[in-house]
Amino acid sequence: MADKVALVLGFALFLFLHHSAAQTVHVVGDSTGWRIPPTADFYAKWATGKTFTVGDSLVFNFTTDRDDVTRVPKASFDMCSDDNEIGDSIEIGPATMRLTTAGEHYFISSEDTHCQQGQKLAINVTAAPAAPITPTPPSTKAPPPTSGRAPVTHVVGDATGWRIPQGGNMFYVNWATGKEFVVGDSLLFNFPAGDDVVRVTKRSFDLCSDDDDIGEDIDVSPARFFLNAPGEYYFISSEDRHCQQGQKLAINVTAAASGPMPPPSNARPPPPKPAPVTHVVGDAVGWTVPQGGAAFYTNWAAGKTFVVGDSLVFNFRPEVHDVERVTKRSFDICSDDDEIGDSIDSSPATIVLTAPGEHYYISTENQDCELGQKLAINVVATRSNAPATSIATSPSSGPSAGGPASNPGGSGSPFSSANTVAAALSATLFGLVLNFF
Incomplete structure (x- = not known):
């Protein structure tokens, strides 16, 4: 018994110390x-x-x-x-x-x-990561940094990476929205074996064709592209029908800034911008019909701060549950008539929070929403001085939801995403302990 507890605690400590590593x-x-x-x-x-x-x-x-x-x-x-x-x-x-x-x-x-x-x-x-193999065609040569800020590496798609996205063409459009791409920055594409990335002209981008490619396609991940000139850049996957299904990215790169105004001699440099946070919905429980009805996800969101740029990861059983963003009216009556975007039925589903305001999510399968599988959050514009906030919603007036045993056709608790964040550590540890006892 003591050996099992020590193993679990040791593993949890490793997660905590390494959650931010690549x-x-x-x-x-x-x-x-x-x-x-x-x-x-x-x-x-x-x-x-x-x-x-x-x-x-x-x-x-x-x-x-x-x-x-x-x-x-x-x-x-x-x-x-x-x-x-x-x-x-x-x-x-x-x-x-x-x-x-x-x-x-x-x-x-x-x-x-x-x-x-x-x-x-x-x-x-x-034990240690090997140096990444990064092919360097002429278009990927790193220019000397000339901007008033340090070069930034933009990880395309963040935790989702470079793949056929949920939601079609809008996923990478939303990812790029609000970001500043400057000469000297670079794009990092993470993708599985069997995929690739190629820079193309606007015409080829619109047609999802690699006939007018700029440099060779790269099929070894991670692939790094340096942005060495201002202007529009277009990238696609040339595999099968990946581009037609939304695996395409268009960005605009601006010239290097003339340099920031020097701060007063007694001024301190501004603090670094906080990194986006990945919120694993329900932590170890995941996205399912919860014990206790709608109060479960209300309690999960309470005290958390959701900021533009953060992501929600929904872990669920495909063909049993799904996730869809809806209006408040549809959320209140558990209806998908006023959906915002398409429902996502592949897990894990990563949704990037691209705009401030109230966001509402439900499962449209069977009576999942009425049994409590619904989430309401409030998204703020910046993390600086942002209060921990969520939308308090009353539990559904429908019957309370039991676990998998009391919900025929329901799901068990899925495992959380590999990109575990520190906020989910306690729930992950609890799930690991349950696996041992």
């Missing part, structure tokens, strides 16, 4: 996910060429109640046995596993003969 989320098997693969060496080939570093995460996407994932030692991996498992097997997908130690890691499915048919993964985790 991390990579590896989606095991990419679009194939975690299942019996088409060939026995499928997952070995998937891992080939990838760099796994302490602090990274593996995301196993599988069908709950039909599969699981278990970490085992090498001997058990070779025999496809879970007798000497390391930690408990995880039976709720998607499952996120944080790589907390260097060395060889082995994972299998313990269901039936899945492992014997190739559902097994072996990786080697390094």
Whole structure:
């Protein structure tokens, strides 16, 4: 018992100390996910060429109640046995596993003969991140900094990265809105294997074509583009129909400023702008029909500050729940008639808060909203001196929601996103303790 508690506390401490470090989320098997693969060496080939570093995460996407994932030692991996498992097997997908130690890691499915048919993964985790491989065609040469401010690296899509976005073309338009791109800055594109990024002309951007590419396409992530001249820049993914589904970015780069006015001799430099915060909705519980009805998400939001530029991450079971932003009127009556944008039915769903004011979210599936799966927050313009604020809403007048056992067709508690933030640490620790006892 004491050993288990020590392991949980140690892991939680690691999360706290490393939450702000650069991390990579590896989606095991990419679009194939975690299942019996088409060939026995499928997952070995998937891992080939990838760099796994302490602090990274593996995301196993599988069908709950039909599969699981278990970490085992090498001997058990070779025999496809879970007798000497390391930690408990995880039976709720998607499952996120944080790589907390260097060395060889082995994972299998313990269901039936899945492992014997190739559902097994072996990786080697390094202690320190290797230097990123960044191809540098002529358009990516770093110019000398001439701006009055230090060059800024803009991580495209923030935690979402560079991929087919939820919500179509507006996702990257909203991401770029309000940002200042200056000569000397750079764009960093994080994307999974099998994707790419290419700079193109406006004509090719509008047509989603790479015929008029500017420089070569880059298919090794992370890819860095230096903004070395003022003007309009256009980027697309040339893979399949990714661009047509919204994986495209247009920005305007301004020339270097002449330099800021020197401050008075007795003035202090302004404090750095606070970094955006990622709020994992419901923390370890995720986005589901909650215990206690609508009061659960009201209590979750109480005391938090939501600022333009922050993100909400909704973790839920696809095909069981979804998330949609609506007007206050639709929120109050649990209706999606006045939706704002499309509903999102793929998890995890990341929504960037792009405007101040009241924001309302519901699940449109079945009676989820009436049972309490609804969230209201107030977004402020800046974090400086902003009060911790949320919208206090009364619990729904409908029946109180039970957990998965009392809600047929409901979901279990999904695992939170790999980009765990310090605000969710206590809830994450609670969830980890439950896994051990």
